Every structure is written in structure tokens, then in C-alpha cells.
Amino acid sequence: MPQHDPLREQIIAQYDAMSPQLQQAARYVLEHPDEVALVSMRELARHAAVQPATMTRLAKFLGKQGYDDIREHYVAVLRRGSDGFAAKVRQLDGGTTEAANGNIAAQMLHGLSAQISQLCEPDSLQRLEAIANTLKSASKVYVLGLRSCHSVAWHFHYVMSLLGERSVHLDGPAGTGGDALVRATPEDVMLVISVKPYAVATLELTQLAKDKGLTVLSITDSEVSPLVGMSEKTIFCPTESDSFFHTLTPALAISEVLCTLLAEGDRPKALDALQRADEHFLSLNTYSSAIPRRE
Amino acid sequence: MPQHDPLREQIIAQYDAMSPQLQQAARYVLEHPDEVALVSMRELARHAAVQPATMTRLAKFLGKQGYDDIREHYVAVLRRGSDGFAAKVRQLDGGTTEAANGNIAAQMLHGLSAQISQLCEPDSLQRLEAIANTLKSASKVYVLGLRSCHSVAWHFHYVMSLLGERSVHLDGPAGTGGDALVRATPEDVMLVISVKPYAVATLELTQLAKDKGLTVLSITDSEVSPLVGMSEKTIFCPTESDSFFHTLTPALAISEVLCTLLAEGDRPKALDALQRADEHFLSLNTYSSAIPRRE
DNA sequence: ACACAAATGATTCAAACGTTGCATTTGTCG
DNA sequence: CGACAAATGCAACGTTTGAATCATTTGTGT
Numbered sequence: 001m002p003q004h005d006p007l008r009e010q011i012i013a014q015y016d017a018m019s020p021q022l023q024q025a026a027r028y029v030l031e032h033p034d035e036v037a038l039v040s041m042r043e044l045a046r047h048a049a050v051q052p053a054t055m056t057r058l059a060k061f062l063g064k065q066g067y068d069d070i071r072e073h074y075v076a077v078l079r080r081g082s083d084g085f086a087a088k089v090r091q092l093d094g095g096t097t098e099a100a101n102g103n104i105a106a107q108m109l110h111g112l113s114a115q116i117s118q119l120c121e122p123d124s125l126q127r128l129e130a131i132a133n134t135l136k137s138a139s140k141v142y143v144l145g146l147r148s149c150h151s152v153a154w155h156f157h158y159v160m161s162l163l164g165e166r167s168v169h170l171d172g173p174a175g176t177g178g179d180a181l182v183r184a185t186p187e188d189v190m191l192v193i194s195v196k197p198y199a200v201a202t203l204e205l206t207q208l209a210k211d212k213g214l215t216v217l218s219i220t221d222s223e224v225s226p227l228v229g230m231s232e233k234t235i236f237c238p239t240e241s242d243s244f245f246h247t248l249t250p251a252l253a254i255s256e257v258l259c260t261l262l263a264e265g266d267r268p269k270a271l272d273a274l275q276r277a278d279e280h281f282l283s284l285n286t287y288s289s290a291i292p293r294r295e
Numbered sequence: 296m297p298q299h300d301p302l303r304e305q306i307i308a309q310y311d312a313m314s315p316q317l318q319q320a321a322r323y324v325l326e327h328p329d330e331v332a333l334v335s336m337r338e339l340a341r342h343a344a345v346q347p348a349t350m351t352r353l354a355k356f357l358g359k360q361g362y363d364d365i366r367e368h369y370v371a372v373l374r375r376g377s378d379g380f381a382a383k384v385r386q387l388d389g390g391t392t393e394a395a396n397g398n399i400a401a402q403m404l405h406g407l408s409a410q411i412s413q414l415c416e417p418d419s420l421q422r423l424e425a426i427a428n429t430l431k432s433a434s435k436v437y438v439l440g441l442r443s444c445h446s447v448a449w450h451f452h453y454v455m456s457l458l459g460e461r462s463v464h465l466d467g468p469a470g471t472g473g474d475a476l477v478r479a480t481p482e483d484v485m486l487v488i489s490v491k492p493y494a495v496a497t498l499e500l501t502q503l504a505k506d507k508g509l510t511v512l513s514i515t516d517s518e519v520s521p522l523v524g525m526s527e528k529t530i531f532c533p534t535e536s537d538s539f540f541h542t543l544t545p546a547l548a549i550s551e552v553l554c555t556l557l558a559e560g561d562r563p564k565a566l567d568a569l570q571r572a573d574e575h576f577l578s579l580n581t582y583s584s585a586i587p588r589r590e
Numbered sequence: 591a592c593a594c595a596a597a598t599g600a601t602t603c604a605a606a607c608g609t610t611g612c613a614t615t616t617g618t619c620g
Numbered sequence: 621c622g623a624c625a626a627a628t629g630c631a632a633c634g635t636t637t638g639a640a641t642c643a644t645t646t647g648t649g650t
Binding site (some may be wrong): 591592593594595596597598599600601602603604605606607608609610611612613614615616617618619620 | 621622623624625626627628629630631632633634635636637638639640641642643644645646647648649650
């Protein structure tokens with residue numbers, strides 16, 4: 001991480017004065033400085049979803065003579081960075097264990113990173129795949145996650161709804177959360193998220209869904225979770241944390257992966273749904289500026 | 296210094312079998328691996344005092360299809376080296392890059408893991424600390440996160456409420472989300488979470504809070520996010536993902552770390568609050584007490 | 591000294607590069 | 621609504637790239 005990057009700061013300083021396209025280009029440059037040095041301008045523009053000419057215009061806008069000035073700068077940055085590479089690695093390497101000891105935040109972040117890494121095990125991947133496939137064939141997906149798991153459940157539902165999937169979030173004010181289940185049929189699937197301690201309401205609603213013939217899938221924290229016995233398929237998320245409470249970050253990661261697998265199953269449809277959503281939000285002025293979609 | 300560089304070792308192994316010109320080219324490549332990635336072949340040849348064609352011949356001699364194969368390799372090496380922790384994580388996991396290729400889920404999980412790792416940078420840790428300190432001294436914390444950021448906002452609020460902190464979630468049915476701000480005072484703090492595309496309502500409420508004299512803290516995705524200008528302190532969360540949509544997993548990780556730092560600031564109080572919560576839930580039968588064992 | 595094959599240099603080519611000017615769209619003011 | 625300027629997309633340009641081809645040199649065995 002370069003501490004003083006004058007060009008970077010210049011871009012940030014002039015960002016607000018840029019046109020939307022220039023902003024998009026500038027933003028990509030800010031977020032991927034290495035790429036600037038390593039790939040051609042056209043490819044960079046492609047990745048930033050911007051016209052090649054826009055990169056040139058960005059350079060001019062910044063007072064440079066051409067794009068090469070920008071590239072040269074980031075080449076220099078990268079050169080400098082890789083010089084002290086050995087030292088850097090040594091520092092990171094040695095620092096990891098010791099430095100983290102005195103630092104709760106770093107320690108925790110490392111733990112989370114490792115936990116998510118662990119989800120790459122073949123067993124987990126297989127479970128993810130299986131659950132995604134079941135979700136794919138569902139006529140409707142009821143999503144249930146109460147208390148701490150609300151965040152995961154809601155996020156899954158939100159993304160699914162953007163993708164145009166028939167997702168129903170089992171939640172609502174005044175204890176009406178489970179009401180939507182009255183219309184559920186055996187063609188539907190329920191995705192339930194729950195970690196210890198398991199909310200009674202979650203278990204009750206899950207049992208009800210199972211009784212109604214729904215296929216129950218679950219994201220939960222242990223082989224001995226009560227959900228395991230109620231579910232057709234299960235994926236396990238680590239929840240242990242250095243802090244007082246459980247972490248739901250791995251569970252959220254899982255739900256995002258599931259969304260991706262679902263979307264990836266039918267790319268055209270997903271893209272279409274996203275575009276429709278874009279237009280909807282655009283006409284409602286929901287978001288502050290143009291919404292550039294990534295390819 | 297690259298740990299395992301197969302191409303480098305191949306060059307060394309075959310060095311003796313090369314013609315003088317090839318050796319000269321090979322030697323320059325070995326001694327300036329970065330240059331290979333950063334300059335054109337012709338320029339590299341110029342520096343190595345060798346014909347451009349010799350570089351192509353070197354590639355063929357090494358069994359590659361063309362010079363680009365060599366360049367790509369050193370680009371990959373440089374890419375890996377330049378982003379510190381992420382590189383290390385990837386490295387620890389061995390054949391990550393290859394293994395993940397055919398598998399969207401694994402690829403995505405690795406990306407998330409690396410992104411969270413990146414948050415261990417000193418700059419991020421410092422920002423986390425600063426924000427936690429401000430939150431600590433707040434009389435009340437208003438939490439705002441709309442649309443996709445709802446999950447993060449809600450989770451933060453939920454944990455805070457368990458910890459007995461005075462947290463107010465700015466959300467509610469029928470568009471009443473911002474109403475709670477009427478009672479806000481300059482002693483209060485607002486924590487706002489928003490990533491691109493930024494919801495108009497979020498920006499408006501944030502501005503309102505700022506106008507009322509609240510200290511605004513934000514979790515957002517870029518130096519050029521509109522929130523940066525409105526916030527006293529900011530922490531940045533990566534959101535890029537292999538999928539169609541942004542990831543909020545790093546943002547959630549950040550919010551969990553903030554919660555932990557806050558709780559850690561006064562352990563006894565946190566423990567006390569948690570116990571009180573436990574008793575509350577016990578008397579309400581919120582959670583299923585026994586974990587039914589399965590055989 | 592000669593012949594011959596390997597190595598090297600020079601030349602050429604198609605593709606991709608960064609840049610530019612022009613047409614079109616977009617947003618805004620009169 | 622029309623007009624104007626800014627912003628953006630598009631197509632063409634001249635240049636440079638990496639690779640292929642051919643000519644020349646070099647080194648070696650007889």
C-alpha cells in the first residue's frame with residue numbers, strides 16, 4: 001500500500017467534477033491501480049465497462065498529456081512496491097501471528113478470512129451445489145431467518161428478488177411473519193437460516209413447512225443443529241469468533257454464493273431481471289446516480 | 296522474492312542448453328522479472344541488448360507458444376505480490392488459482408476471504424479503531440442502512456442492542472424510517488452504511504443528521520463515495536465480486552468487528568448486558584433450550 | 591579451405607494499441 | 621418546445637506490438 005500517491009489523491013480531489021463516465025473510469029482506476037500498469041488501456045476500459053476513449057479523456061481531464069502518463073505513474077508505483085517485496089512478505093508473515101495478538105480487530109478479521117476459506121472444502125462446495133440445484137427447481141422459495149439470522153435471510157431474499165426469482169421472505173410486523181406459508185405447496189422450497197441459540201419460532205415454522213410437504217434446506221452452524229433433522233439438505237457455516245457473540249459473516253458469504261450459483265444457472269434471465277430492476281429504480285429515482293452494471 | 300516460480304526454475308534448468316543470445320535474454324529475464332510484466336517485449340529486448348526476435352525464440356525454446364506466455368506468467372507473479380495479505384492467503388491455500396477456475400463457488404469464497412484479509416491493513420485497522428472510539432463516546436447511535444445495506448445495518452443494531460448499547464435502527468414500515476431522528480441531538484452519532492449505487496434516501500437522511508449536528512460515521516465502498524464528504528470518519532469495504540451483484544460480506548465483517556471493539560472496550564458491562572439478555576429470552580422462551588441430539 | 595547447420599540479424603506482416611475527430615445522445619436553459 | 625452545450629458512443633487513423641520469414645553470419649567437422 002503506497003502511503004503517498006499524489007495521482008490517486010488528485011483523482012479523488014477532482015472526482016466530483018467529473019462526468020459520470022469519467023467517474024466510472026476513475027473509480028476503476030482507483031480500485032485497481034495494479035491493472036493500470038499491467039494491462040492495456042483497451043482491456044482496462046473493457047473491465048471498467050467504459051469506452052477506450054474515456055480513459056484518454058480521463059488523462060486529459062487530469063491535466064496529463066495522454067493515458068501513458070497515468071500508466072507510467074502506476075508502473076512506477078508497482079515497481080517501487082515490488083522492490084521491497086521480500087521485506088514486505090517478511091513483515092506480513094512475521095506480523096501475522098504476533099501483531100494480531102495485540103490487536104483484536106486484525107485477529108478477528110484473520111479468523112473470518114480463514115473461516116470463509118474453509119468453506120472451499122470439497123464437502124462444503126458439494127453441499128452448496130446441491131442446495132443451489134434444489135433452489136433452482138423450486139417453484140417458490142420461502143426464506144426464514146429470525147433474530148441474528150435476519151440479516152442473512154433478508155439479504156438472500158433481497159438479491160433473489162432483484163434476480164426476479166420467486167422469493168418470499170417469512171417476516172413481518174406484528175408476528176405475521178409465518179402467514180405467507182398458508183399458500184405454500186410441496187413444489188415450494190424453504191430456506192431456513194439459524195444458528196445457536198436456535199429461535200423456537202424458527203423451528204416451529206420449519207416444522208410446519210416440512211409438514212406441508214415443502215423441501216427444507218438450511219444454513220446452520222453444526223451437524224447437531226436441530227435443523228439438520230428437519231432439512232433435506234444442509235450447509236454448515238462456522239460461527240465461532242474471538243468476540244462475545246457468534247459471527248454471521250460466513251453465513252452471509254454462503255448466502256451470496258448461493259445467489260450467485262442460482263443466477264449463474266441462467267445468466268440471460270438474471271441479466272434481464274437485473275436490467276428490469278435497474279429501469280424500475282431509475283424511474284423511481286431510488287439511487288443517486290446512474291447505475292453502471294458490470295459485464 | 297517469489298517462493299515457487301516454476302518458470303524461473305525452468306529457465307535456470309534449461310539455461311545451459313541455450314545459445315549465447317538466448318542466454319543473454321534469459322539472464323535478463325531472470326534478473327528483472329518485473330520488467331517482463333511492465334514493459335513491451337521490444338523494450339525488454341532493448342534493455343537486454345538483444346533482438347526482439349530473440350525473446351520470441353526464448354519463449355519457443357521454453358516450450359511456450361509465444362512471448363505472451365512468459366509475460367502473462369510474470370504479470371501473475373506481480374499481481375500476486377502486490378496485494379500483500381490476499382496473496383498470502385491464496386498462497387497458503389496452495390493451488391487456489393487453478394483449483395478455483397472451474398468452480399464459481401470456490402472462486403467466490405476465495406475472493407471474499409482475500410477481501411476480508413485486506414482489511415487487516417494498517418490504514419483499515421486505524422479507521423476501525425477511530426470509528427469504534429467515536430461510537431464508544433456516543434450518547435446514542437442511529438444506524439442507517441437501506442436496501443442492500445439493510446442486512447449490515449440491522450445486524451449491527453441487533454448486536455448493539457444485545458450489548459445494552461443505546462442503538463436506534465433507522466428503519467420502519469410505511470416510510471417512517473427516519474422519524475427517530477427527530478429526537479437526535481449533537482451528542483448522538485449516526486452510523487450509515489451504503490455502497491454503490493447509493494440510495495437517495497440514505498444520502499438525504501445522512502445530510503439531515505449532519506445538519507442536526509450529529510457526528511456521522513460511515514461504512515462505504517470507495518474514497519469517492521458521496522458519503523465520504525458527509526462523514527467525520529469512514530471505513531472502506533470492498534464490494535467487488537465475481538457475481539452479478541456486489542458483495543456485502545466484507546461490510547458485515549466490518550460491522551462485527553466494530554461491535555467487538557465496542558464490547559471489548561468495557562468487558563464487564565458487555566458481559567452483564569448479555570447475561571441480562573439471556574435471562575430475558577429464557578423467560579420468554581425465545582430460544583430452544585435443549586439441542587436435540589441426533590444419533 | 592570448404593561445406594553445412596545452427597545461430598543471429600534484418601525485414602515484413604497482421605493485430606492490437608492509444609488517440610482523434612465526428613455523429614449522436616443527453617440534459618438544461620431560454 | 622426548441623436550442624444549445626456537454627457528454628458520450630463510434631469509427632477511423634497512424635503507431636507500435638509480437639510473430640513469422642528470409643538473409644546473413646558464425647562456428648564446427650572434415
